[in-house]
Amino acid sequence: MNLNVLIGLAMGLNLLALGSSRIPSVIRAMSVQGVLLGIMPVLLATELDWHVAIVALATVTGKGLVIPALLRRAMRAVSIEREVEPIVGFELSLLLGAGATIGAVATARWLPVLPEHSGTLLVPGAMATVATGFILLVGRVKAITQVCGYLILENGIYLFGLLLIRSTPVLVEAGVLLDVTVGVFVIGIIVDRIQRTFDSLDTRKLTALRE
């Protein structure tokens, strides 16, 4: 039951990220979502072993603290505060996000799930979050918001991964965390390069390679 409340909150944060024009609020929505995701494996586990504790701790610090801090620093370096003129407007992306959430809840009914997962919102939550990530990735022009979109997409995948947390080996979970950490380091480096080379984080300036 508690789990569903958290997933519901995470889905609400999706909409917050879609509807806000200020980049700091998108980052905040993403980091709060990261903390919520970190708590979930603890709720799911029957007993608390070191393995679940590590996943939870790494998720909370990684997704909730380190990554948002890196993004905030990048944002301050170029002094951008808000996303102006997104490709997909804020109202439209909010509508799309709401549509995706409703669609996810409706279609998830058709998918067979194991009895122990039948009462949870994990599948629709994952689908809605992945869709949110996509909308941000495609519909925004600032590199930082696109990175946020990518990370929200990853959060959706993480939600889905919770379905498998009891059965899959440590490897897959380690892969998920490794991916986020390394991915952000690389993205961080590239964002830094873009900013130094183009003096801006507006990806619309990256248009030399058009045909």
Add this chain to the structure above:
Amino acid sequence: MREILLIVLPLVGALVAAAWPSDRTRPWLLPVVGGAHLGLAMWLLASPPVVSPGDWMGFDPLARAVLPVVSLLFFICALYAVAYLRIRRDRPNRVFVAMLLTVIGLLSAGHQARHLGLLWVGTEAVTLAAVPLLHFNDTPRSIEATWKYLLVGGTGIALSLLGSLCLGYASLHGGGGGDMTFVALTAQGTGLSLPWVRIAWVLLLVGYGTKMGLAPMHTWKPEAYGEAPGIVGAILAGGVTTVAFTAILRVRSVVGAAGAGAIADRTLLIIGLFSMLVAAVFLLATRNFKRMLGYSSVEHMGILSIGASLGAAGVWAALFHVWSNSLTKGALFLSAANIRRATGSASVDDVRGAAVLTPRSAALFVAGMFAVTAAPPFGPFFSELRLIRVALADGQGVAVAMILGCLLLAFFGISRVVFAIVDGRPRPSAKKGIGRLAEAPGTILPPLVFLGLSLWLGLFTPTLLQEVWSAAGLQLFPVP
């Protein structure tokens, strides 16, 4: 043990390269490690080790059918890299050399992965390791290309993770015990939950297809190949894309065992034809000969995808095509790099008279063009012929007509660009740049060797390789 060495050796080499003090001598690590890797790969090709079914890693028939050519490609590119990095003294090469070695190590791991999660970790790591290679030149355009590669490639890999998790859940829902090796998943067969298998297939095809460069997920490819150094393009086009292709083949066999093989084949065929069509259209329009190679790669990935849709015989043709395409692309990328360096531009609008400026590279480029557009007697001609015969035997007449039409359009597009830069009188402004390039043996022999290998593969396809491709087909489509 030997097969693990294929992974460990380059990774250790990468650490050594990172610690190596001299920029001048560091590039020699590439051919040294590459040569040892090639020796190991050939030894494994000749006498493969026994793979026990439950292994997470192993030099199985599929790895044996593909990994040797990746190793061969890497070694020849490594020889070219020594000459290239001598010319490019202006750029520090520590990260570049270390990451090239990391890429070949991780590619060896990805090709040998027999576990769903491990396969994903390997391919994801290759994607990230290739990032510093792309912006070696550190120009605004190369950073733009890197950003697109990272964003598109990262999303693709994220989707393939989601697909892997869906396939895992399909197994769990069907009563599986959480064993995610491909052997276990295939053994579970129709016990897998079909709705989840279908979702997993779509996500994995899109995810790994992005990495392979199938249209419409190909958008990173012309950018990356256009801006990265030639060797990086060759390794991406011939090595990194193949690991995604073998990933799709491995997943396809699980999906087939689950009873959704017909849907999988249809999607592979459609996405393959669409890739060929998109590539042909863009080849007719592009005005940049390095981007042209990117679109040509999209076309050949389409051919591989079509091959994968035609059962064991199609996979045989596709694996043959992996070999011929990798070797031919090597010749094209390296000779294009020579021309690009001598003329200072990759655009048809600026480059003319390459036959005068760089006669040997231009000759190699033209010969490579004929090879890649499937002129006999080069490798691609025979592998594509094989594929078309398999498709006709399968009753895919319309598809064959489309393939032939796209090949013809691609030939028009590629030959138009190639002759535009090779023919004519050099622009007066270009003559100043000539001093920067001596057509030294170090930059001419590697593409020549590639072309020779492509020719050899077409004329004298070794029986050993033919047997290996058949064995890989048998691994993916076991005869009951």
